[in-house]
Amino acid sequence: MTDKARAELAPTGVLRAGINLSNFLLVTGRSEKSEPVGVAPDMAKELAASLGVPVTYVTFKSPGELADQAGKNVWDVGLIGAEPQRAAVMNFSAAYVEIEATYMVPPGSPLKSIADVDKTGVRLVVSARSAYGLWLENNIKNATLIQVTGLDGAFNKFMEDKADALAGLRPGLLKDLEKHPELKILDGKFTAVQQAIGCNKPATEGARYIAAFVENAKKSGLVASLIEKHKVKGLSVAPLA
Known part of the structure; x- marks a missing residue:
């Protein structure tokens, strides 16, 4: 991993992960501290751990509201569906679930x-x-x-x-x-709605890092284990890119 990827993805020393609360498959509840719980928050936590930084969650009521904050220094990564309209303002990994x-x-x-x-x-x-x-x-x-x-x-x-x-x-x-x-x-x-991890443009090193992280998470069984952990029905591991 390059220091540049960490600098692009966690410029404050903390990974601020944008989470869409309306996707009940990926956010299945709240912790005692009122933090979001589920496959998406856990993926963000694992990404932060791989970067060697803590994670904090920035929550949104809808994916559109999350995407509206791209490039505004509100979040560092956003876990939402990778649609063409959103790809105009965000760099996306391949999907991790669909x-x-x-x-x-x-x-x-x-x-x-x-x-x-x-x-x-x-x-x-x-x-x-x-x-x-x-x-x-x-x-x-x-x-x-x-x-x-x-x-x-x-x-x-x-x-x-x-x-x-x-x-x-x-x-x-x-x-x-x-x-x-x-x-x-x-x-x-x-x-099939493909859920991915996006970062703010133009974070090229950061985008490369996230892409590799997601492929490894699918290949290693991490994504499958998170789906199993949260007992989510109707969610499947996306194919390898």
Whole structure:
């Protein structure tokens, strides 16, 4: 490891890790000190340990809010989905975990497959600025995308407006299904949200270091062990880059 990587990633002598609290798969709770607990905080802690510095957590209610603080000396690394819009302001590693994103539809819906959703006249609700929402912005050609703030807001809009489909991460939709068993989740996925570690541009040495750290974490079994430790369903180790 070069001193330059440490200087770029932890200029204050502490690794300030930006954590997205809305991803309940990667942040599964809070410690007694009210620090975030889960796969993402543990990955940040391991990264800090490899650099030989302590970690501190900077928490955000959404990934969009975390990305908004890129380059503003608020955090040193951010653990969020690596989307093209965010890559404009952050250098990302390859993904360390991935989560299937799919659709939920009302009872008796004519939409039977993923491909059925992107049709003219289909009203598709999504949580604004989520990683899969950004993917839909880039890829939906015919359906009408209705963006709503927050996961609960999106679900409520879907139900209240009797929309045709709700986009979401499969584990989150499964939780909704427990409360509303009349709804249906479509088979397959429209994308897999890949969660990565990003740093502020132009930290080139830092970005190289993070990329190598993530590959090693996948190869060594660290990521798999963290998923097991936190008993997370619906999260899988991303393929090696």
